[in-house]
Amino acid sequence: xxxxxxKAKAGAEKIEVIVSAVVPVNDLVTRFExxxxxxxxxxxxxxxxxxxxxMKDQGRTRLNPYSLMSDPADPSLYAISVRRxxxxxxxxxxxxxxxxxxxxxxxxxxxxxxxxxxxxxxxxFLAGGIGITPFLAMIAQLEKLGARWELHYSVRNAALGSYxxxxxxxxxxxxxxxxxxxxxxxxxxxxLDGQPLGTHVYVCGPKGMIxxxxxxxxxxxxxxxxxxxxxxxxxxxxxxxxxxxxxxxxTILVGENESLLEAMERCGVDAPFxxxxxxxxxxxxxxxxxxxxxxxxxxxxEDDQRASGKxxxxxxxxxxxxxxxxxx
Amino acid sequence: MSRVQFPTSIASRPVYGTLAPRPxxxxxxxxxxxxxxxxxxxxxxxxxxxxxAHILYIPRATGEAFAAGLRALNPAQLYIGPSFDAxxxxxxxxxxxxxxxxxxxxxxxEGLMGRAAAEVAAAGIPYGAVQTEHRGSLARRxxxxxxxxxxxxxxxxxxxxxxCGLNLFVRDHYSRxxxxxxxxxxxxxxxxxxxxxxxxxx
Numbered sequence: 373x374x375x376x377x378x379k380a381k382a383g384a385e386k387i388e389v390i391v392s393a394v395v396p397v398n399d400l401v402t403r404f405e406x407x408x409x410x411x412x413x414x415x416x417x418x419x420x421x422x423x424x425x426x427m428k429d430q431g432r433t434r435l436n437p438y439s440l441m442s443d444p445a446d447p448s449l450y451a452i453s454v455r456r457x458x459x460x461x462x463x464x465x466x467x468x469x470x471x472x473x474x475x476x477x478x479x480x481x482x483x484x485x486x487x488x489x490x491x492x493x494x495x496x497f498l499a500g501g502i503g504i505t506p507f508l509a510m511i512a513q514l515e516k517l518g519a520r521w522e523l524h525y526s527v528r529n530a531a532l533g534s535y536x537x538x539x540x541x542x543x544x545x546x547x548x549x550x551x552x553x554x555x556x557x558x559x560x561x562x563x564l565d566g567q568p569l570g571t572h573v574y575v576c577g578p579k580g581m582i583x584x585x586x587x588x589x590x591x592x593x594x595x596x597x598x599x600x601x602x603x604x605x606x607x608x609x610x611x612x613x614x615x616x617x618x619x620x621x622x623t624i625l626v627g628e629n630e631s632l633l634e635a636m637e638r639c640g641v642d643a644p645f646x647x648x649x650x651x652x653x654x655x656x657x658x659x660x661x662x663x664x665x666x667x668x669x670x671x672x673x674e675d676d677q678r679a680s681g682k683x684x685x686x687x688x689x690x691x692x693x694x695x696x697x698x699x700x
Numbered sequence: 701m702s703r704v705q706f707p708t709s710i711a712s713r714p715v716y717g718t719l720a721p722r723p724x725x726x727x728x729x730x731x732x733x734x735x736x737x738x739x740x741x742x743x744x745x746x747x748x749x750x751x752x753a754h755i756l757y758i759p760r761a762t763g764e765a766f767a768a769g770l771r772a773l774n775p776a777q778l779y780i781g782p783s784f785d786a787x788x789x790x791x792x793x794x795x796x797x798x799x800x801x802x803x804x805x806x807x808x809x810e811g812l813m814g815r816a817a818a819e820v821a822a823a824g825i826p827y828g829a830v831q832t833e834h835r836g837s838l839a840r841r842x843x844x845x846x847x848x849x850x851x852x853x854x855x856x857x858x859x860x861x862x863x864c865g866l867n868l869f870v871r872d873h874y875s876r877x878x879x880x881x882x883x884x885x886x887x888x889x890x891x892x893x894x895x896x897x898x899x900x901x902x
Contacts, residue, residue, distance in 0.1 A: 493824050565725060567800040570824020593724030593801035595829030 382644045383424065383435075384480035387414070389450070391475045397453060401502060401534045402468055405442075405451045406479065413447035417482035419509035420602070423450065424648060426478040429466045433637075436463040437604050437649050439505040439576075440482055443512040450479070453534060455502035461606060461629065485651050486576070486602035488513065493570030494520040498558060498585055500577020501527060504534055506602065507576065511543070522546050524563065526577070529553040560585065564592045574600045604649030605669055607631035610690045616697040617641060618660055632686035636700065643686060643700060650688040657684050657698050664693010704834060713872040714814065716834040721746035725801030728794060729775075730816045732758040732784070734836030735808020736766030742805060743773045750775045754794060756787050758812065762836075784815055791816065795823035807833045811841035811852060814879030827876065838901040843880040844868055850880055856897040858886045867894045870901075 389406035396402050408414065417440055427434040442451035457464045471477070488495060488510050495514060497507045504525060514521045523543075527533035529551055539547045550556040564573070573594070575585040582601045589599045609629045616623045617636065626635040633655055636643045646654040650670030659682050668678045670685035677683045684691070684698070706715065719742040727749055731739050736757060743750055753775040759767060767780055781787045804820050806813040813832045820830055839853040849863025857870040861883065868883030875882065887894050 491824075565799065565801060568824070569795065569798050569800060569802065571800050591723050593722065593803055595826055597826040597828055598800070 382642050384483050384646060386426075386478050386480055389477050389479055391471055391473050391477060392449065394471060394473055397534045398532055400532060401453050401455050403441075403451055403453045404467065404471065405449050406477070407449050409476070414450055415481055416447060417444055417450075417509075418484050418487055419444050419513040420486035420488060420506045421482035421484035421509075422486075422506075422604070422647065423452070423482050424480040424646075425452070425463075425467070426480075427463060427466050427470075429462065429470070434461075434463045434466060435645075435648055436606075437647050439486075439509070439602075441505040441508040444509055445512065445516060450482075453502065453505050457606075461609075463606075483646050483652065485647060486574070486600065488574075489572050489598075489600065490517075490519075491570075492519075492572035492598075493568055494572070495522075496563065496567065496571060496573045497521065497523040497525075498560075498573065498575040498577070498581070499523065499525045500575075500581040501532075502534065503576035503578075503581075504536075505576075507574070508535060508539075510574070511539075522548075524548050524550065524558045526550045526556075526558050526581070527552065560588050561592065564589055564594060572598045572600060576602050579603055602651065603671070604647065604651065605671075605688045606649070607634070607688050608669065608690070610667065611692060613664075613691050613693070613696065615691070616695075617700045618697060619700055626690070631688065632684070632690065636686060641700060645687055648687045650685055653685075655685055655687045657686055657700050658682060659684055659696070660699050661695060661697040662691070662693065663695040664691055666691055704838060706834075709872040712874045714810065714832075714874055714876075716813070716832045719805050719807060719831050719833045721749050722803050722831070724803035725752070726798065727753040727803045727805065728756075728798070728820075729753055729805040729807075730756040730787070730791065730812065731806070732808035732812040732836070733760040733762045734766075735806075735812065735833070736762070736770055738807035738833040738835050739805070740766075740769055740773070742807075752776055755779065756781070756791060756794075758782070758784055758787060758808075784812055788819070791819055792823075795819065798823070804830045805833075806830060808835055809837050809839060810834065811839070811879065814841060814874075814876070818876060818879045821876070840870065840901055841880045842868065842870065842883040843875065843878050844883050846885060850878070851883070854883075855899055855901045857900050858894060858897055859883070 390409050392407040393405040422437045422439045424435050424437050438452035441453050454464050454467050456468045499507050536549045575582050582603050612628050613626050620641045624639045626632050644654050646652040653672045667690040669688040719738050750773045754777040755775045756779045806816050817830050839855050842851045842854045844861040847864035851862040858867050861868050866885045867887050869886040871882045873882040
């Protein structure tokens with residue numbers, strides 16, 4: 373796998389937006405709707421795309437990726453749904469607590485790392501919790517195309533099943549909701565077995581669910597190319613470590629609660645990124661020298677690249693040891 | 701039958717592997733001539749495979765040499781027929797009835813594997829998920845890029861198009877859709893100046 377093409381300036385192009393609505397969906401999830409201040413249409417996007425939302429939180433800039441859940445055919449608005457994570461790093465709490473209708477914000481052009489494979493004869497969506505968001509856009513897109521799809525949606529309980537009621541009402545027979553509190557589970561093996569040739573399966577949810585779907589599909593003889601997943605990782609805190617950046621000619625300290633990418637940005641280094649969640653490959657960075665061990669957390673690098681000690685994905689991965697020198 | 705080491709070539713030229721058992725709900729195997737040997741080797745790796753296997757076999761010049769061996773594998777279904785075209789309606793029917801979890805194994809000549817792979821891809825299984833193993837003849841299925849006619853079992857370079865009669869140079873440029881290599885007129889600018897044909901592909 374080679375690195376994605378590098379651009380002159382880090383990140384996708386930006387769009388200024390106004391928050392047009394903040395709609396509580398349930399106790400944990402809130403929908404944020406954006407429009408452009410000049411009323412101009414948004415750039416078109418394909419279902420499965422995400423945008424990176426810039427948050428100015430008390431002098432600190434947070435950049436979090438969220439899947440676009442609005443209808444791709446509607447260029448007048450972008451919408452995201454955000455689950456409040458009380459134990460998280462604070463991005464979702466900022467959105468829930470600070471952002472009000474009328475606020476101006478900056479988001480990026482959409483980037484799609486989880487597209488619908490339109491060659492598919494049929495599309496089976498498997499959602500876990502807030503993983504429903506990209507499928508809302510996919511369902512809108514496929515309904516317009518008249519394509520075959522079905523959704524299997526696992527939620528903790530009925531009260532926390534975001535959009536479950538809307539979906540089942542609008543698409544009876546195509547949507548099944550499974551409630552954890554009633555010991556209901558997606559019957560994955562049975563679902564995989566009956567599908568016609570050319571079916572694609574898409575999973576978005578917790579890591580355990582994604583791994584379960586990939587593993588089970590392989591066991592049931594599904595080709596890898598027919599199984600799609602998306603999981604944005606949030607950077608995890610860790611022991612602070614020092615990094616030497618050769619090209620920038622500086623040595624920086626990555627703090628406990630920031631990622632290597634965020635530390636570079638804080639120090640004024642224009643490091644490339646797109647998804648900030650270990651999925652897209654844009655931030656892939658060459659390691660010049662190291663003494664210590666990597667904590668690779670991305671979905672991008674191959675096992676042999678990790679073993680080589682020559683690559684790191686600064687958006688989610690960390691390092692433990694006295695010396696790390698990067699070609700940045 | 702000895703295995704052929706294909707020289708490295710352009711990206712469009714297909715490459716083949718070695719058949720290996722994979723987990724699956726059903727197993728579709730298609731082979732011609734010496735390709736049966738690859739199926740026999742495959743069966744020897746997993747005794748349970750044949751209980752859910754459907755074999756389509758075209759003996760071609762090998763006649764009865766492999767038929768008894770394939771019967772002895774006791775596959776769930778075995779078809780032995782005279783040509784790929786004779787087997788095609790059966791292949792399409794099997795694919796139209798199949799579900800996800802079907803594993804596809806192709807073995808034998810490039811012409812057979814290419815045509816079968818195109819049918820399988822049209823049915824919705826990506827190329828990358830189809831296993832192939834080359835055995836036997838290196839003869840190529842060629843498309844004349846000028847008249848679009850297909851000439852089967854080309855063994856020399858250059859060769860004469862069986863449809864329009866042009867002298868064609870055998871390229872490694874391959875079409876998955878047509879399951880054919882491309883043949884390009886070798887004497888267009890100097891008609892009649894044709895190199896002596898060399899037997900490259902037995």
